[in-house]
Amino acid sequence: MDLFDNPGTLAAIPIEDGALALLAQLPLPLSNADVFAQLLAQTPWREESVVVYGKRHLQPRLSAWYGDASYTYSGLRLAPLPWTALLLEIRAAVETVCGQRFNSVLLNRYRNERDSMGMHSDDEPELGAEPVIASLSYGTTRTFILRHKRNKQTLRLPLEDGSLLLMSGQLQRHWVHGINKSTRPLGERLNLTFRYIA
């Protein structure tokens, strides 16, 4: 049987004001360890800076942007890298599971427990009114935090090696999300967020 005949199904996570679904393991012909090692080695990782309230900061993580179109992220104009064979293969599997097309992917590398991502919404206008974002994780499990903008309700989701989280509907409008630093030592994690940019 071809792996892609039965890609597994996303399980909905009940949440107000948005849609969230999780697949524990994205089916791919490569092992999670091979995907992790190849992405780590092939990617031209960069330490980007962002402007927050007029002040420039280095991001506490490494990143790389691939895709068909350029994109503005936290005041940063990112020219995309061309798709690699591995990223195209991963994208095809993600698209099959999600039933959605994606034309770009942001790779984030959290080197250890001191790397993080501040609470934010992926609500740039070019992502559309109801952005569909597929978030794929490899390596060390980190806790993905979602907080409702109005009532401050908080959800904590451990994102494990090989898991795929799909965010859609009104989620970006009503919630912020991020990855906190940890006080306990942690190994490396890679995250890929597939997006569709109009």
Ligand SMILES: O=C(O)CCC(=O)C(=O)O
């Ligand atoms: O690393 C993660 O799980 C979150 C990544 C994220 O929110 C983003 O790239 O916008």
Ligand SMILES: [Fe+2]
């Ligand atoms: Fe995000």
